[in-house]
Amino acid sequence: MSIGVDTVKTLNWAGEDLVLYSQRALYWPRMQTLFITDPHWGKGETFRQSGIPIPPGGTLSDLARLTDLLVTTKAQRLIVLGDFFHTEHSRAPQILDALHAWRAAHRTLEIVLVRGNHDRHAGAPPAALDITGVAAGYAASPFFCHHEPVDDAAEKRSGYILAGHLHPVFTLRDRDGSQVRLPCFHFAKRQAILPAFASFSGGYGVTAAKGDRVFVISQAFVVEVT
Amino acid sequence: MAETALFSSAALARVEELFTRRGWTPFAFQRAAWAAYAEGRSGLIHAPTGMGKTQAAWLGPVLEWLSAHPAATQRNAAPPLSVLWITPLRALAKDTTAALSATCAALDLPWTVELRTGDTSSHVKQRQRKRPPTALVTTPESLSLLLSYSDTERQLRHLRCVIVDEWHELLGSKRGTQTELALARLRQWQPNLRTWGLSATLGNLEQALAVLVGVGDRAQGMGNREDAAQPPISHSFYPIPNSQYSSPDPQSPLLIAGDATKEILIETLIPSDMERFPWAGHLGVKLLPQVVERVLAARSTLVFTNTRAQTELWFQALIDYAVTEAPELIGAIGLHHGSLEPKLRQEVEARLADGRLRCVVCTSSLDLGVDFAPVEQVMQVGSPKGVARLLQRAGRSGHQPGAVSKVFCVPTHAFELVEFAAARDAMGRGEIEARPPLAKPLDVLVQHLVTVALGSGFAANGQREWDMNGEATAPNDTAPNDNEALPGQALFDEVRTTYAYGDLTAQEWRWALDFVTFGGAALKGYREYARVQERNGQFRVLSPQIARRHRMSIGAITSDGMLNVKFQNGGALGAIEESFAARLKPGDTFIFAGRLLEFRRIKEMTVQVRKATKSKGVVPRWQGGRMPLSSYLADAVRLRLATAAAGIYDTPEMQAVQPILAIQQRWSHIPAAGELLIEAVKTREGHHLFLYPLAGYQVHEGLASLLAYRLSRLAPRTISAFATDYGCELLSPTPLPVGDEASWRQILSPDNLLEDILLCLNAAEMARRQFRDIARVAGLIFTGYPGSQKSTRQLQASSSVIYDAFVTYDPDNLLLEQARREVLERQLDFGQLRRTLEGMAAAALVLASPRRLTPLAFPLWASRLRSQISSKSWSDRVARMVMQLEKAAG
Missing domain, CATH: 3.40.50.300 (P-loop containing nucleotide triphosphate hydrolases)
Structure with missing residues (x-):
């Protein structure tokens, strides 16, 4: 296993230079576009309203992380690859207030939401947030933006796909048998799966095929595992 | 039959006649148990399996009823629910029900005995609630579940006795604590309730009895923990003079030993x-x-x-x-x-x-x-x-x-x-292991509070305050004061009658109550949170969804990250651990349920398999499969080795192993009493140190990490550490900086043990893993309704993710503290580690430098190797090593 430690990682994919941030985001400098997926805003609210006492603070700190990313990258466009709210119960006043305040601080940012499975039940973001909802397959040439990864081989051949949904994680094993699961970016030949933006989220183990590249992230680094 | 005089002679005759018909005679301990039951006592009967414990406990309530209903036959109407029989295993429940029923039928009693476990169908459960049987056989989880229904108190109004079977299996686990809390509830409803336990032989029977019967009513100053820990009457295991079966105090619970004639x-x-x-x-x-x-x-x-x-x-x-x-x-x-x-x-x-x-x-x-x-x-x-x-x-x-x-x-x-x-x-020598009970696990208490709120509910304001002022006042949030009633004071008093929560503090109580009402300190003032709510002076669960979810998760204490294994056509085989399943790739074969299976995929929490066509497969490993050698047995092994060191080989086993120990003696040393053997060996792998404290795997694991940490602090280097039940191994590519006795004494010092242990082990990571169990019990993880997992996915989060949220946003949460404590006490057995180090400090060190791995070292080396490399190459490599060593041994 070769490891190089960095807080960001740059790679060329589909002929474009991309920057992988340890804050769970992908930046495309040429188009000044930041990609995130699966923010699941207000997930803790859903739990709390159902009597599961998850302490609050997750959504606010995730929003602060997003602000950091926007400030660092100076992105003009944000593309969210689905699952904006966790459920309809997530649209609690304190969450909406936080989102509106955040939006007010980034007035000029163009925001696109590729609708995901959670968005179908949780509903679209409030109009005042000024977010353009689009269907899967949204083109940001040479990329096609999806929520759920694409299985169809023909569709995969037609372009380069960015997707979320899976919350990919990769398990690192130490020699003493201990292991740690970390969120990761999973770049296959024609499709890249981004890590879930929500910090209060689990993950689905990545099975990397030959030639795939996997970048695990921790609070302060992006590391490629091969 | 003086001792059973409280039962009618007709009733006794009917039971005697049954025994005669079956060719038995009641044992003295059975008669003693019946007599004690007649006196209104509780007790614990301990005997090896197969000695007739079941009848000793069961016939007490039967005789009592028969004495009051001498003419009863099976044609009479069944009496109301009078006996609860708690069993730790569902698998046992069926057999028990059949056995108890058979006794009733043979005695021509109108009693009905029925089963109620997680496997019982819902229509049977409903019928049981409408028309309860005379005796109900159930599990701790199902008993808790009963407490979550509001009509249970009424159902149990004729309850006279609870019998807890295989108590030793429950003692020392959270299920045991759950049982303690349920028993306290039942005693609250029926102050004259008798509790009888059946146990295998244990080293701490008196404590086991105290845990079973509780520590009395603290609020009225009757009994306290110190008294309860040593019941006034107890009998040693072997042998019991019959005359001692009675106690001067007619109230005190009894410890009754089965006859010891079984060889x-x-x-x-x-x-x-x-x-x-x-x-x-x-x-x-x-x-x-x-x-x-x-x-x-x-x-x-x-x-x-x-x-x-x-x-x-x-x-x-x-x-x-x-x-x-x-x-x-x-x-x-x-x-x-x-x-x-x-x-x-x-x-x-x-x-x-x-x-x-x-x-x-x-x-x-x-x-x-x-x-x-x-x-x-x-x-x-x-x-x-x-x-x-x-x-x-x-x-x-x-x-x-x-x-x-x-x-x-x-x-x-x-x-x-x-x-x-x-x-x-x-x-x-009669050296039998103890099973220490758990001390106030807060996750179990949290679950119980919700269960009680869901069932009968509990008074929000302190009863004492109510009595004093004639009206309830709002619970005070300031520092606890002895004279001031706590919120839920009555339930607090009840909970404190259990052994586990005997010293629960007002502060811990407030925290637990806050946690179920507000969601904990971090959520205070968060109005949408509603698990337990106060209504008309009662703490209740009002949301039907929460009620349903809580009932579903009451039984979840035992299941642990398991995935069901099914054939693609739906045939179910059982469950394997998630971590094992996660490592399987489609097409991999594994052995399970006695079959060779091919892994297809994981879908909706189910591992889909089909019959394998290959002929070999791996076997799943289940966590917790590793059981450490008990300290009693480890002590006995140490003594056996010491005897061998003195040249005494007096059993067939020792004679068989003598040639191997002879090599150990020739190449190195056999540790005698009061000696600690340390071997330093150099192989192609590097420099090994082997220590043999013979203190069991758990202690050695902590010790190995501690020594590796202390050695690397002396001179930075990579040290691998490994442990088995016999000792531990340290391996380094360069010579380790210990040679003489003085340096070893320093490394093995018991000073600063806790600080060093917390630094050297990844204590945070261990706590995170320990938290999984706690989160499930406390109702933070919801594994879904059977058959409808999808609908609840949005409420599912792994314990690890929840742990992170707590650490970040609610670091003072007492459940985190509990996770850390459980790591120290249960995973590391810190107390035993300290005692072992103190023993090592007093031992004479024997430092040996054998030229190759000794017979004592070899098992350690081999199991380390096995944990590192695949099984095939492992056996090849071990076989090669064996041949080399055998050649050397000549």
């Missing part, structure tokens, strides 16, 4: 050609022919192993062998372990009972058992790990009163021969 014999199958260097974890199938020979000689045999994985392996080996060497056993060998589908287990139990199976390979899932299951002989494969455990397993054979219980021990490596000899020694 237990330990016989070891001695390998005919002793391998010279066997290693830990070896299958030990070399002894298959001898095992099969024994199986053929008996009508029925239980082959106990230590892990589910070993059970699967032995089952495969036995059926393979039977095909060519013992065709009469084809189809007559069964497999039984806790991860199998209940249906498959029940089938095996039934086929064993009716004689179709002659041999069942099993784990502790069949350790327990109803007294009448017919097993002629018992075998133990591999280390018994503990004296009580071997005693319990041996007790599964020779059930006829007066018969000898015999256990054949099957070693899987040479040093297990020493362990068998040591176990026999310890048993002879």
Whole structure:
């Protein structure tokens, strides 16, 4: 296993230079576009309203992380690859207030939401947030933006796909048998799966095929595992 | 029959007549138990399995009822629910129900006995709530579940007695604590309730009794923890003079010992050609022919192993062998372990009972058992790990009163021969392990609070305050004051009558109550949160969704990250651990439920498989499969080695292992009493240090990490550490900076132990793993409704993710503290580690530098290797090493 430690990682994919941030985001400098997926805003609210006492603070700190990313990258466009709210119960006043305040601080940012499975039940973001909802397959040439990864081989051949949904994680094993699961970016030949933006989220183990590249992230680094 | 004078003579005659009809005579301890029950006492009956404990407890309430209803026959109407029988295993519940029913029928009683467990269908449960049986056989989880229904108090208004079977199995676990809390509730409803426990032999029977009966009503100053820890009357295990069955205090609970006439014999199958260097974890199938020979000689045999994985392996080996060497056993060998589908287990139990199976390979899932299951002989494969455990397993054979219980021990490596000899020694000396109960686990308390709120509800304001002022005042949030009632004071008092929560503080109580009402300090003032709510002076659960979810998760204490294994057409086989399933790739084969299966995919929490076409597969490993050697048995092993050091080899096991110990003596040393042996060996791998404190795996694991940490602090280097039940190994590519006694004394010092341990172990990571269990019990993880997992996915989060959220946003949460404490106490056994280090500080050090791995070192080295590399190359490499060492030993 070769490891190089960095807080960001740059790679060329589909002929474009991309920057992988340890804050769970992908930046495309040429188009000044930041990609995130699966923010699941207000997930803790859903739990709390159902009597599961998850302490609050997750959504606010995730929003602060997003602000950091926007400030660092100076992105003009944000593309969210689905699952904006966790459920309809997530649209609690304190969450909406936080989102509106955040939006007010980034007035000029163009925001696109590729609708995901959670968005179908949780509903679209409030109009005042000024977010353009689009269907899967949204083109940001040479990329096609999806929520759920694409299985169809023909569709995969037609372009380069960015997707979320899976919350990919990769398990690192130490020699003493201990292991740690970390969120990761999973770049296959024609499709890249981004890590879930929500910090209060689990993950689905990545099975990397030959030639795939996997970048695990921790609070302060992006590391490629091969 | 002076001692049972409180029962009518007609009732006693009816029971005597039943015994006579079955060719038995009541044992003195059975009569003693009935007499004590008649006096209104509670008690704990302890005896090896098969001694008639069941009837000793069951006939007390039966005799009492018969004395009041002398003319009753089966044609009378069934009496109301009077007896609860709690059993730890669902598998046992069925047999127990049948046994109790049979007794009632034979006595011509109108009593009905029914079963209620997680497997009971909902329409049966509904009928039971409408028309309860006279006696209900149930599990701790199902009992808790009963408490979550508001009409249960009314249902149980005629309850006279609770009998807790296999109490030793519950004691020391959260299920035991759950039972304590439920019993406190029942006593609150029925102050004259009698509680009887049945237990195997334990080292802490008096404490076990105190836990069972509780510590009395604290609010009224009756009884306290100190008194309760030592009940006034107790009997030593062997032997009991009958005259001592009565106690001067008519109220005090009794400890009653079963007659000790049952003899237990330990016989070891001695390998005919002793391998010279066997290693830990070896299958030990070399002894298959001898095992099969024994199986053929008996009508029925239980082959106990230590892990589910070993059970699967032995089952495969036995059926393979039977095909060519013992065709009469084809189809007559069964497999039984806790991860199998209940249906498959029940089938095996039934086929064993009716004689179709002659041999069942099993784990502790069949350790327990109803007294009448017919097993002629018992075998133990591999280390018994503990004296009580071997005693319990041996007790599964020779059930006829007066018969000898015999256990054949099957070693899987040479040093297990020493362990068998040591176990026999310890048993002879009456050194039996204790099972310490848990001290106030808050996750279980949190679950109980929701259960009670959901059932009858509990008073929000302190009763005392109400009495004093005539009206309730708002609970005060300031520092607790002794004179001031707490919110939920009445339930607080009730909870504190349990042994587990006897010293629960007002602060901990407030925290637990806050946690279920507000969601904890971090959520205070968060209005949408509503698990338990206050309504009209009562804490209640109002949301039907929360009620439903809580009931679903009450029973979740035992399941642990398991995925169901099913054929694609739907046939269910059982469950394997998520972590094992996650490593499988489509097409991989594994052995499970006695079948070779091909992994297809994981879909909706289910592992889909089909029959494999290949002929080899891996065996899943289940966490917790690793059971450490008990400290009693470890002590006995140390004594055995010391005896060998003195040249005494006086049992067949020790004689068999003598050539190996002779090599140990020649190359290095055999540690005598009061000695600690340390071996430094150089191999191609690097510089090894082997220490043999013989204190059990858990302690050695902590010790190994501690030593590695302290050594690397002296001079930075990479040190690998590894542990087994016998000792630990440290390995470094460069020489380790210890040579003389002074440097060792420094490294082994008990000073700064806690600080060093927390630094060297990844304590945070361990706490995170420990939190999984806590989160499930406290209702933070919801695993979904059966059959409808999808609808609740949005409420599912892994314990690890929740742990992170707590650490970040609610770091003072007491459940985090509990996770850390459980790591220290239960995973590391910190107390034992400290005692071991103190013992080592007092021991004479023997520093040896053998030229190669010694017989004591080899098992350590081999099991380390096994944990690192795949099994195939492991056995090749070990075989190569064995040949080299055998050549050297000449």
